[in-house]
Amino acid sequence: MVDDSAAASVSALSVPSRGATLSVNRSGTPSGPTVVLVHGYPDNHRVWDRVVPQLQDLDVVTYDVRGAGRSTAPEGRSAYRVERLVDDLVAVLDAVRPDGGAVHLVGHDWGSVQLWSAVFASADDPRLRGRIASFVSISGPDLRLYGAYLRRSARERRWRRLAGQLSKSWYILAFQVPHLPELVVRRATGVVRRALTRSQGLEDGHWSDSLARDAAHGINLYRANAFRSASAPLPERTHVPVTLVVALRDDFLSPSLYEGLEEHVPNLVRREVDAGHWLPWLRPEEVVAAVRAAVTAPSGL
Numbered sequence: 001m002v003d004d005s006a007a008a009s010v011s012a013l014s015v016p017s018r019g020a021t022l023s024v025n026r027s028g029t030p031s032g033p034t035v036v037l038v039h040g041y042p043d044n045h046r047v048w049d050r051v052v053p054q055l056q057d058l059d060v061v062t063y064d065v066r067g068a069g070r071s072t073a074p075e076g077r078s079a080y081r082v083e084r085l086v087d088d089l090v091a092v093l094d095a096v097r098p099d100g101g102a103v104h105l106v107g108h109d110w111g112s113v114q115l116w117s118a119v120f121a122s123a124d125d126p127r128l129r130g131r132i133a134s135f136v137s138i139s140g141p142d143l144r145l146y147g148a149y150l151r152r153s154a155r156e157r158r159w160r161r162l163a164g165q166l167s168k169s170w171y172i173l174a175f176q177v178p179h180l181p182e183l184v185v186r187r188a189t190g191v192v193r194r195a196l197t198r199s200q201g202l203e204d205g206h207w208s209d210s211l212a213r214d215a216a217h218g219i220n221l222y223r224a225n226a227f228r229s230a231s232a233p234l235p236e237r238t239h240v241p242v243t244l245v246v247a248l249r250d251d252f253l254s255p256s257l258y259e260g261l262e263e264h265v266p267n268l269v270r271r272e273v274d275a276g277h278w279l280p281w282l283r284p285e286e287v288v289a290a291v292r293a294a295v296t297a298p299s300g301l
Contacts, residue, residue: 015063017091019079023070024092027052028060033104033133033295034097036061038089040109040140042185042215044069046208047108050284055291061096061103063088065111067217069210080220082143082229085114090127102133104295106287108280110221112140119242120235120264134294138245138287139277141257145264147230149257165254175222185215199251206281234264241267243294245287250277269293 013024025045035058039047045062046069052060064071066088067080074080097103107115119135120142122128141149153162175181185192189212197204208214242265246255255272262268271290275283 013095015091015095017066018084018087019074020066020084020088021072022063022066022088022092024061024063024095026059026061026096028056028058030059032058034059034061034101035104035106035291035295036063036089036092036096037106038063038108038111038115039065039068040107040111040113041218041221042068042211043109044208044210044214047206047278047280051280051287051291054284054288058295059096061092063092065114067220068214069208073213073217077220077224080224082114082117082225086118086121086125086128089115089118093128093131097131100131102131104134104136104291105132106136106138106291107140108138109140109277110218112137113143113225116140116142116145119240120238122240123236123238132240134241134243134297136243136245136287136290136294138279138290139247139250139253141253142235143225143229144232144234145261146257147232148234149259150230161254161256165257168250168252168254172222172226175219176226181219182216185219186212189215200276200278200282202278202281206278237264237266239267240265241269241294241297243269243271243290245279245290246270246272247277247279248272248274252277 010025010027013026015022015024035055037048039045044064048062052062065085067073093103105115115135116137118128119132122132150162150165193207193211196202244258244261246258248255273279273283273286280287
């Protein structure tokens with residue numbers, strides 16, 4: 001595991017939000033552009049440990065999402081709906097940028113999934129309007145567009161493409177089984193950790209000591225959102241500048257999943273990386289490059 005002392009001085013905040021208290025970390029240069037990095041499943045903020053030290057000229061914010069790391073875990077499946085995750089983002093923005101200034105968002109996996117909802121809502125939600133300067137999305141699609149991709153593949157009888165993505169998403173169905181997934185990740189944490197470490201080309205140090213808890217609570221993300229959001233109406237266009245970072249060897253998401261994204265995101269840059277799903281750990285330099293390009297782009301704030 002990467003020692004927190006290796007990074008620059010970190011300030012810690014506790015931010016209340018709709019039934020949860022979020023653990024927020026801030027480091028870097030307070031006068032620099034603010035970048036908020038949101039982790040996915042089954043990680044916590046430590047997934048950014050190889051990225052954050054390379055961004056210390058910026059104002060860098062990471063936080064543990066509800067149910068992960070040092071943040072509290074609310075009761076009930078509905079507490080993990082994507083709407084509550086957007087509420088959490090708003091709470092963090094209010095805490096770190098009380099002036100209402102715009103920030104640059106970066107999300108990996110479920111961090112990216114939830115940030116898509118915020119980005120698409122930012123034109124209409126007064127809490128977010130004008131507060132998102134750019135978004136870097138890494139291995140985490142908007143669930144509404146994910147559902148549309150599956151339906152379109154079936155409608156066009158592109159069975160191989162459909163089967164390919166469904167085979168990558170098998171765990172989503174497995175997580176719908178009551179109680180058993182939580183039992184497995186809590187009682188067989190070592191087995192799960194070793195399997196992911198080997199299959200994803202990671203190192204054991206990638207995983208936090210809270211992996212069992214994070215994984216068990218995070219299953220509610222899939223139960224609360226997977227089918228509900230995937231069948232929802234498509235989002236309106238967003239004019240937030242988006243950088244899409246596609247891992248070409250992602251074991252969970254097909255690169256073709258993002259075809260046609262330009263229809264919903266006119267200001268889109270696509271960057272492809274020949275690597276697996278956990279880019280913040282496997283290829284942090286690629287993530288840093290994408291973040292810096294987004295922050296310094298003429299359309300950035």
